[in-house]
Amino acid sequence: MVLEVGPGTGNLTVRILEKAKKTTVVEMDPRMAAELSKRVQGKPEQRKLDIMLGDFCKTDLPYFDVCISNTPYQISSPLVFKLLSHRPLFRCAILMFQREFALRLVARPGDNLWCRLSANVQLYSKVDHIMKVSRNSFRPPPQVESSVVRITPLNPPPAIPFEEFDGLTRIVFSRRNKTVRASFFDARGVIDMLESNYKTYCAVKEIMPEEGSFAEMVKQVLVDTGCAEDRAAKMDIDDLLKLLAAFHEKGIHFS
Structure with a gap:
């Protein structure tokens, strides 16, 4: 079971559907959701796709094993903590963020970017930097560089409120x-x-x-x-x- 956040028109979603038994996407923009729905209409993938329309941060999430997201930068921090508070625990999340945010997630004590975000996330999970993504990989190119990280919740989680x-x-x-x-x-x-x-x-x-x-x-x-x-x-x-x-x-x- 895969959860995708912010699928847009579904370029990544269709690749996920090739591999996953079931995929749930959360999309805030009704126009994007309609475009994605039309893209799989009448195809075998249609039966494997559930589209949830709404704000991810306010949505009750279904069960999932893996989360994949080309994360809207404005919800980067809320998304991470919503995922880490989700029960039952998921296996891992593969998430793309603005480069500096991603580097804060993986920073270690003594690093220039070690901060409250680093400590809070690393208390409950293991975070790995997977790859850099150039702004030129997008059309139109954004103003910032990006990075992909993998977040694996600690299981069992520490009993710290x-x-x-x-x-x-x-x-x-x-x-x-x-x-x-x-x-x-x-x-x-x-x-x-x-x-x-x-x-x-x-x-x-x-x-x-x-x-x-x-x-x-x-x-x-x-x-x-x-x-x-x-x-x-x-x-x-x-x-x-x-x-x-x-x-x-x-x-x-x-x-």
């Missing part, structure tokens, strides 16, 4: 070349937001908040984990998970 990990990386990568301590304490509103979450957590669990300054509690977590002077640009996923676990141990949450 995405909202919590994303909340942490949102803070530490807000100033990726500054210290983690600065990301927490120099950015307006971060400590207030975490303290509000902490008070809510204590109320729900019916426990008394720790005495003393909440800011000092946060500072102590950063010191105890050895992360206070680290910089997000060089922190790997294990470093981030260690920090998240230490905050959770104190009842400090990010969502």
